[in-house]
Every structure is written in structure tokens, then in C-alpha cells.
Amino acid sequence: MSSIMVSSNLPLPFIGATDYRLLSRLAYQALSRDFDIAAELIEKLERPCVLPDDQVPPDVVKIGSIVTCEVEDGPCRTFSLVYPDDVDAEKGRISVLTPVGVALLGLRPGQAVEWFSRDGQRNHLIVVRVEDDVKDELAL
Incomplete structure (x- = not known):
């Protein structure tokens, strides 16, 4: 793996107003259904700078982003980060309410993240590329 900037699960530096409202x-x-993941997302949303949606840089992982990641001991993977109702494994759409979804939120290319999957396994990946998806297709 290449030289990277390690990113922890700290609060987001900034987020679009619509994503902030909907994710909050x-x-x-989700607190009553999946306390751990919901608590991680709440922690991540504690102190971001909330920007108008059109001012969030396109290379920041947000809802609707198409993310290509270098996965530890595996090939690159590409998927879209979506709300839970829009999950579709065959189309590579993963929920923001998963350990990897929460971990990726707010990252940029070159940043890495470690997280623990639901089975307790430590995982590591590096964001290689972030593209905007058509948000209209991901409507709630």
C-alpha cells in the first residue's frame, strides 16, 4: 500500500446541509435498532461546519458518492454510499448505517480509515477516488 494520511473516526470537518439534517x-x-453504529454516526456529526450542499467539495465522501477504495489484502472496490432504504448489493450501494459507511463519511482521496466490522474484525482501506453520483436516483 502507498503512503497515506491516516484518518480516525473524528467528527466531520464539514458536511452539506441536506446530508446533515437527514443523517442526524x-x-x-437508529439508536433503538443499532446503538453502536448510530452512536458512531452521532459522534461524527457533533461539530462539522455545515455548508450549502453545492459548496461541499465533490471529492469528499458523502451520501451519493461513488467511492473507489484500496482494500487491505484485496483488489480495489467501488461502491456508492447511500441511505439504508437505497441499499442494493448487486449495484454496489452500501448503507451509511454500516461500520464501513460511517467510517468513510467525510474522507477524501489519499485518506485511510480503520474500522471494526460487526463480527469484530479490524478492517483497513484507503480512499482512492470519490465521484458524485446522481442524487435524484437516491431519493428517500
């Missing part, structure tokens, strides 16, 4: 609501609703 989603996180609090």
Missing part, C-alpha cells in the same frame, strides 16, 4: 434524524432513529 436517521442516526437518532
Whole structure:
């Protein structure tokens, strides 16, 4: 793997206003179903700078982003980060309410993240590329 800047699961530096509103609501609703993931998302949303949606840089992982990652001991993977209702494994759409989804939120190319999957396994990946997806296709 290449030289990277390691990123921890600290609060987001900035987020779009729509994502902030929807993710905050989603996180609090999820507390009763999946406390650990919801709590991680709430922690990540604690202190970001909320920007108008059109001012969030396109290379930041957000809802609707198409993310290509270099996975530890494996090939690069590409997927879209979506809300839970839009998950579709065959189309590579993963939920923001998964360990990897929460971990990736707010990262940029060159940044890396470690997270623990639901089975307790430590995972590591590096963000290689981030592209915007058509958000209209991911409507709630």
C-alpha cells in the first residue's frame, strides 16, 4: 500500500446541509435498532461546519458518492454510499448505517480509515477516488 494520511473516526470537518439534517434524524432513529453504529454516526456529526450542499467539495465522501477504495489484502472496490432504504448489493450501494459507511463519511482521496466490522474484525482501506453520483436516483 502507498503512503497515506491516516484518518480516525473524528467528527466531520464539514458536511452539506441536506446530508446533515437527514443523517442526524436517521442516526437518532437508529439508536433503538443499532446503538453502536448510530452512536458512531452521532459522534461524527457533533461539530462539522455545515455548508450549502453545492459548496461541499465533490471529492469528499458523502451520501451519493461513488467511492473507489484500496482494500487491505484485496483488489480495489467501488461502491456508492447511500441511505439504508437505497441499499442494493448487486449495484454496489452500501448503507451509511454500516461500520464501513460511517467510517468513510467525510474522507477524501489519499485518506485511510480503520474500522471494526460487526463480527469484530479490524478492517483497513484507503480512499482512492470519490465521484458524485446522481442524487435524484437516491431519493428517500
